[in-house]
Amino acid sequence: MSNTIFDWKKDRSMFPEPDKDGKPVVELDSQKYIKVWQGPNHPGVTGNMALELTISGDEVMEAKTHVGYLHRGFEKLFERRRYMQCFPTSIRMCVPEPDINEYNLSRGTELLSGIEVPEMAGWLRMIALEMARLQVLLRTVPGQGGTIGLGLPAQWGLYYRELILDRFEELTGGRIYHMYILPGGVRGLLPDGFKKRLEDNLVKIEAFMKEVDRVVYSNAVFKKRTKGIGVVPPEWIDQYGATGPVARAAGYKRDVRKDYPYLYYDRLDFDYNVEHESDVFARFHVRRKDVDTTIDLLRQIMAKMPEKGELRAETPNVLHWKIPRGETLVRCESSRGEYLFYMVADGSIYPRRINLRGPSYTHGVVLLEKLLVNANISDVSSIMVSLATCPPEIER
Amino acid sequence: MNEIIEHIKKRFPVYEIGEGPNGVILMSVEASRLVPMLTSLKTNHGYSILVILSTVDWLEDCKFQLTYIVNNPEEKRDLGIRVFIQREDAEMESIHTLWEHAATFQREIKEMFGINFPGSPGVDDQFLLEGWDNKPPMRRDFDTKKYAEETFFPRPGRETNDPAAYMKQKLYPDE
Amino acid sequence: MSEKKDIPEDMFLAPENRKHTVTGPDGEVIHVDPLNDYFCQDLPKVEAPYKGVLEKFLNWARAESLWVLAYGTGCGSIELPPLFSPRFDAYRFGVMMRPTPRQSGVLIISGYLAVKTLKRAIRSYEQMQNPKYVIALGSCTINGGMYFDSYNTINRLDHYLPVDVYIAGCMPRPEAILAGFNKLKERIKSGNAEGANHYAENLEWYKANQKKIIKDWNMPTYNW
Numbered sequence: 001m002s003n004t005i006f007d008w009k010k011d012r013s014m015f016p017e018p019d020k021d022g023k024p025v026v027e028l029d030s031q032k033y034i035k036v037w038q039g040p041n042h043p044g045v046t047g048n049m050a051l052e053l054t055i056s057g058d059e060v061m062e063a064k065t066h067v068g069y070l071h072r073g074f075e076k077l078f079e080r081r082r083y084m085q086c087f088p089t090s091i092r093m094c095v096p097e098p099d100i101n102e103y104n105l106s107r108g109t110e111l112l113s114g115i116e117v118p119e120m121a122g123w124l125r126m127i128a129l130e131m132a133r134l135q136v137l138l139r140t141v142p143g144q145g146g147t148i149g150l151g152l153p154a155q156w157g158l159y160y161r162e163l164i165l166d167r168f169e170e171l172t173g174g175r176i177y178h179m180y181i182l183p184g185g186v187r188g189l190l191p192d193g194f195k196k197r198l199e200d201n202l203v204k205i206e207a208f209m210k211e212v213d214r215v216v217y218s219n220a221v222f223k224k225r226t227k228g229i230g231v232v233p234p235e236w237i238d239q240y241g242a243t244g245p246v247a248r249a250a251g252y253k254r255d256v257r258k259d260y261p262y263l264y265y266d267r268l269d270f271d272y273n274v275e276h277e278s279d280v281f282a283r284f285h286v287r288r289k290d291v292d293t294t295i296d297l298l299r300q301i302m303a304k305m306p307e308k309g310e311l312r313a314e315t316p317n318v319l320h321w322k323i324p325r326g327e328t329l330v331r332c333e334s335s336r337g338e339y340l341f342y343m344v345a346d347g348s349i350y351p352r353r354i355n356l357r358g359p360s361y362t363h364g365v366v367l368l369e370k371l372l373v374n375a376n377i378s379d380v381s382s383i384m385v386s387l388a389t390c391p392p393e394i395e396r
Numbered sequence: 397m398n399e400i401i402e403h404i405k406k407r408f409p410v411y412e413i414g415e416g417p418n419g420v421i422l423m424s425v426e427a428s429r430l431v432p433m434l435t436s437l438k439t440n441h442g443y444s445i446l447v448i449l450s451t452v453d454w455l456e457d458c459k460f461q462l463t464y465i466v467n468n469p470e471e472k473r474d475l476g477i478r479v480f481i482q483r484e485d486a487e488m489e490s491i492h493t494l495w496e497h498a499a500t501f502q503r504e505i506k507e508m509f510g511i512n513f514p515g516s517p518g519v520d521d522q523f524l525l526e527g528w529d530n531k532p533p534m535r536r537d538f539d540t541k542k543y544a545e546e547t548f549f550p551r552p553g554r555e556t557n558d559p560a561a562y563m564k565q566k567l568y569p570d571e
Numbered sequence: 572m573s574e575k576k577d578i579p580e581d582m583f584l585a586p587e588n589r590k591h592t593v594t595g596p597d598g599e600v601i602h603v604d605p606l607n608d609y610f611c612q613d614l615p616k617v618e619a620p621y622k623g624v625l626e627k628f629l630n631w632a633r634a635e636s637l638w639v640l641a642y643g644t645g646c647g648s649i650e651l652p653p654l655f656s657p658r659f660d661a662y663r664f665g666v667m668m669r670p671t672p673r674q675s676g677v678l679i680i681s682g683y684l685a686v687k688t689l690k691r692a693i694r695s696y697e698q699m700q701n702p703k704y705v706i707a708l709g710s711c712t713i714n715g716g717m718y719f720d721s722y723n724t725i726n727r728l729d730h731y732l733p734v735d736v737y738i739a740g741c742m743p744r745p746e747a748i749l750a751g752f753n754k755l756k757e758r759i760k761s762g763n764a765e766g767a768n769h770y771a772e773n774l775e776w777y778k779a780n781q782k783k784i785i786k787d788w789n790m791p792t793y794n795w
C-alpha cells in the first residue's frame with residue numbers, strides 16, 4: 001500500500017492536526033486555506049453537481065457536496081400521475097442507466113397488485129438489464145483512465161458503447177430511454193437475428209477490453225495514481241450503507257443478483273467479483289471483472305432463454321389501475337450498486353409515495369466528503385468517478 | 397426471523413406487524429421507543445445497514461409516516477419500522493448517532509416535508525432547493541401544478557384529454 | 572472597551588490584504604482594497620451587425636468555429652460525449668468542447684433547467700464573449716416537456732435566455748444535434764443569429780423574469 005513516490009503525505013508539519021473525530025481543524029480566517037469550487041460547470045465532475053473544496057497547498061482539507069442542480073421533484077410528480085404515467089417519468093431519474101428504474105417500478109407495481117409476469121418476459125427483462133449494465137460499464141471502466149489524463153480509452157469505449165446502443169435501438173426503438181420493461185411484462189420480442197448480432201458485438205467488446213487491459217490496467221502511471229488512493233476502510237461499508245463495487249472492492253460479498261435473487265438470476269452461473277485493497281484501483285478492477293461477468297451472463301441468458309412465450313400478463317385498464325393499499329420494497333443491482341424503490345400504495349389510481357434510494361445517496365454525499373479529506377486535489381475526480389456518483393439519483 | 401419478532405415484541409410495544417409483498421416484515425412502533433429499538437436491532441440482532449428513511453404524508457389522517465428500513469447483511473433480511481407522528485410542528489428524534497448518513501436523509505426530509513430533527517448535523521442547511529420560500533414541496537397540500545403555472549411561463553397549447561371522456565366524445569358525440 | 576479603539580480594523584489581515592495605495596509608473600495613485608470583490612458594472616451594449624464588405628466572410632468564419640461550453644445542465648448531456656466520439660464526430664463541423672465560458676461561443680442547454688442550475692447557466696452565458704449563441708436541447712426547454720408541472724424546473728427557456736436553435740426530442744439523438752448545429756450555422760451565415768443583441772436590448776425584461784424565480788439573487792445584475 002505504501003508508495004514511495006507519493007510520500008507527500010508524510011511531511012504534515014505545516015498542516016493542522018485533526019481533532020478527535022479525525023476532521024481537520026480549518027480556520028478560514030487564518031489565510032492558509034482557499035476555497036475552490038469543483039463544479040457544477042467543470043469537466044471533471046460526474047454530472048451536474050458541485051464540490052466545495054477547502055484546500056491548503058494541493059491537499060484537500062474539507063469537502064462539501066452540493067447537489068440539487070438536477071432536482072426535478074420526481075417524487076412530487078408521481079403523486080399527480082397514474083401508475084402507467086409514472087413509468088415513462090421514472091426512467092429519467094437515472095440517465096446513464098434508465099432500465100433499472102423501469103424494472104423497479106414495474107416490479108413494484110406488479111408486487112403490489114399481485115401480478116405474475118410470464119417467463120419469457122422475465123428473460124427479456126434480464127437481457128435489457130444486462131445490456132444496460134454493459135453500456136454503463138463501457139463508459140465507466142475506460143472512463144476511469146480519463147480522470148487522470150488517459151483520455152483515449154474513454155473515447156474509444158464510447159465507440160463500443162454505441163454497438164450496445166444500436167442493439168437497444170433495434171430491440172426497443174430508443175437509444176437512451178428505452179421504455180421496454182413496463183408493468184405487466186415487456187414491449188416486444190427479440191428481432192430476427194438479434195442474438196447473432198449481439199454475439200458479434202460481445203466478441204468485439206471482449207477484444208476491446210483486452211486492449212483496455214493493456215492501455216489502462218497495466219499502465220504504470222495509472223497504477224501509481226490509483227493504488228492507495230481513496231481507500232474506504234471496510235468498517236465504513238455497513239456504517240454508511242455502501243453497496244455494489246465499493247463494497248465488493250472492500251472484500252464484502254454483496255451483490256443483489258445473488259443475495260436477493262430476482263428474475264431468473266438464480267438459474268445463471270456467476271460469482272461475486274471481490275477485491276480487498278478497497279482503493280480506486282481495486283474498484284476499477286472490480287468493474288473490469290464485472291464487464292466479463294456481464295458478457296458471460298448475456299451469453300448464458302441467450303442460451304437458456306425460451307424461444308417463444310407470452311410477453312405480457314393480463315393487466316387491468318392501465319389508466320384505471322387501482323392498486324390496493326400496501327407497501328413494498330424493490331431492489332435490483334445496478335452498475336453502481338443496490339438500487340432500491342420504496343413504494344406505498346393507498347388504494348387509489350395514483351401512487352401515494354415512490355421513494356428511490358440509489359447507491360449514490362451515500363457514495364456521493366457522506367462517503368465522498370469523507371474520502372476527499374487529505375486527498376490531493378488532482379485525485380478528486382479520480383475518487384469521484386471510482387465511487388460512480390450519479391447526481392440525479394441523489395436529488396431525483 | 398420469528399425469534400427476532402418475538403424478542404422485539406417482548407421488549408417494545410409494536411403493533412400492526414405484517415409482511416409486505418416482497419417478504420419485508422413491517423411493523424409500527426411508538427415514536428418515543430424508536431431509537432432504543434433501532435439501537436437494539438443494530439447491536440444485538442445484526443441489522444447493521446440503514447437502507448432508507450422515507451416519509452409518507454397521510455394528509456387525511458393528519459399524520460406523517462416515517463419508515464426506517466434496516467437490513468441484516470448476514471441473514472439477508474429487511475425489517476421496516478413505521479412511526480406515525482403528528483403533522484403540526486412535526487418533530488422526530490434524530491438517529492444520526494447510530495448511522496451517520498441518516499443525517500443526509502433527515503436533511504432532505506426537513507427540506508421536503510418540514511419535519512424537524514433536532515440535533516442532526518446540518519439539518520437546517522439547504523439541500524436541494526435554493527431560496528425556497530413556499531411551504532415544503534413534498535407535503536401533499538402543496539399543489540405543484542398551480543405553483544408551476546404561476547411561477548414559470550407556461551407555453552400555451554398543451555392540452556390533456558381524459559382518455560375515457562375523449563373517446564366517448566369521439567365515438568358517441570350525441571350522448 | 573477603550574483598548575479596542577486602538578486596534579486597527581485590518582490588524583488581523585495579512586499585510587498584502589490590507590487597504591493600501593500604490594503609485595503607478597506614471598505617478599498615478601491607486602487605492603487598492605484586496606478584499607473587495609471587483610466586477611464590471613456596465614450593462615451589455617448592442618453591437619450593430621457589421622454590414623460592410625467582409626460581412627459574409629466574418630459570418631462564415633463565425634459559423635465554422637462553434638466552440639461549445641462543456642456544461643451538461645440536464646440529462647441531454649448524456650448524448651454529448653457520443654457526439655464527440657468517432658461515430659458522430661462533431662469536430663468535422665468545427666464544433667468542439669471548451670472547458671470555460673471565456674473560451675466558448677455556444678451554450679448548450681441540455682434539457683430541463685432546475686432553478687438552481689438556471690442561475691449558473693445565466694452566469695455562464697453572460698461570461699461568454701460575443702458572438703455567442705444558445706442551443707436548447709429537448710422538449711423540456713420548449714414547453715417544460717415531462718416536467719411541465721414540476722415546482723423546480725422552468726417551462727420556457729426563451730423567457731430567460733435568448734435561444735437561437737431548438738432541437739426537439741426526449742432526448743435528441745446525436746444526428747439531431749448535428750442537424751441543429753447545421754441549422755445554427757445557416758442562421759449565422761445569413762446574419763440572423765442575433766441572440767446576444769436581443770438579450771442586450773431586452774435586458775430589463777430578461778432580468779425581471781430571471782429575478783422572479785431566482786429568489787436569492789446574490790450576484791451582480793450582469794456578470795461579465
